[in-house]
Amino acid sequence: MLLDTLYKTVRPALFRMDAETAHERTFAAMGVARVLAEAAGMRPDPSLACKVGPLTFAGPVGLAAGLDKNGVAIRTWDALGFGAIELGTVTGQAQPGNERPRLFRLVEERALINRMGFNNLGAAALAAQLRALREAGHWPRHAPVGANLGKSKVVPNEEAVADYLVSLAALRGLADYFVVNVSSPNTPGLRALQEKEPLERLLGAVVPAAAGTPVFLKLAPDLTDDALVEAVEVAVQAGCAGILATNTTLSRPGTTGRLDQAGGLSGAPLAPLAHAKIAVVVRAAAGRVPVVGIGGVATADDVLALLRLGCAATQLYTAFIYGGPALIAGIHGELARRAREAGGLERLIAR
Numbered sequence: 001m002l003l004d005t006l007y008k009t010v011r012p013a014l015f016r017m018d019a020e021t022a023h024e025r026t027f028a029a030m031g032v033a034r035v036l037a038e039a040a041g042m043r044p045d046p047s048l049a050c051k052v053g054p055l056t057f058a059g060p061v062g063l064a065a066g067l068d069k070n071g072v073a074i075r076t077w078d079a080l081g082f083g084a085i086e087l088g089t090v091t092g093q094a095q096p097g098n099e100r101p102r103l104f105r106l107v108e109e110r111a112l113i114n115r116m117g118f119n120n121l122g123a124a125a126l127a128a129q130l131r132a133l134r135e136a137g138h139w140p141r142h143a144p145v146g147a148n149l150g151k152s153k154v155v156p157n158e159e160a161v162a163d164y165l166v167s168l169a170a171l172r173g174l175a176d177y178f179v180v181n182v183s184s185p186n187t188p189g190l191r192a193l194q195e196k197e198p199l200e201r202l203l204g205a206v207v208p209a210a211a212g213t214p215v216f217l218k219l220a221p222d223l224t225d226d227a228l229v230e231a232v233e234v235a236v237q238a239g240c241a242g243i244l245a246t247n248t249t250l251s252r253p254g255t256t257g258r259l260d261q262a263g264g265l266s267g268a269p270l271a272p273l274a275h276a277k278i279a280v281v282v283r284a285a286a287g288r289v290p291v292v293g294i295g296g297v298a299t300a301d302d303v304l305a306l307l308r309l310g311c312a313a314t315q316l317y318t319a320f321i322y323g324g325p326a327l328i329a330g331i332h333g334e335l336a337r338r339a340r341e342a343g344g345l346e347r348l349i350a351r
């Protein structure tokens, strides 16, 4: 397919660039990518639609937060076949993030390390994008669009609730779902908001303020099993619609020691840790709320492994950087074919 061929042609040049510069160059071509993707027909087969609590993902592979923080390429993600599209993290205030370089490729490991630090234009700018898309009649028809919310760096943890509420007030009524992100490792103190009392305060304010729009909680893989169980319980009691697990890890599992940059690790080496923690979260959720599995998903088998662990759907980020624009349609295509052979996705999962 033309889009894939183009990507494979430019990929060596992109991978010679600093990772974030390559990201920016690629974003400049997103309009072209959308037109080519629309022409190629890459959206998931309707048989792959999956219920994620009150939402229906168009397919079991969604876009994880961080790739499109400001919501500038929503129509392209939809055309590329993502089952759901998560934007952000946005914060109450626009902020530049950490100093560059802050994004590193580990090509052999199929991994990334990042310490972006929530560089974003702020919740109000994302709201403007979403409003414009809705008014133009271009809102994705099948893929839900979520807004992932974090805390502005300049705001101390004691005032975190107010900062999340600023974002929520800007975005209310515009996103299909919200995510409370308390799990990114690159904002000092953020992950302390995963502890019981601060989390109760935060979710106790955010869930009602979302006024019926589903709110998910995104958790880190570096929490102990007990802390994960506690966080899930707080989320369920607060009325969250589901849990997203996991974010990146500060640990360096299964790597060679060449990974000496500070930041969160994602991609293939994260998968075993993420799977272990996702299993804990699924058990703690006990069917009361759905779990979206994230961490090193790159193939149809990876997706099936997480669905078999009890996840309702998955998301990915890092594999897209390595696999390129045909990845999602490729995974969904293979899942649809295998589901057909098995007599449906449910049966394929049960095998």
Ligand SMILES: Cc1cc2nc3c(=O)[nH]c(=O)nc-3n(C[C@H](O)[C@H](O)[C@H](O)COP(=O)(O)O)c2cc1C
Pocket (backbone or CB within 6 Å): 064, 065, 066, 067, 069, 088, 089, 103, 112, 114, 116, 118, 148, 181, 184, 218, 246, 247, 248, 265, 266, 267, 268, 270, 294, 295, 296, 297, 315, 316, 317, 318, 319
């Ligand atoms: C460069 C980069 C930036 C990210 N930014 C965010 C973010 O802003 N908010 C968030 O919740 N997760 C963020 N993530 C984490 C991803 O959403 C995902 O949870 C994690 O990368 C694991 O999935 P993966 O192995 O498929 O990449 C980021 C990941 C990467 C690699």
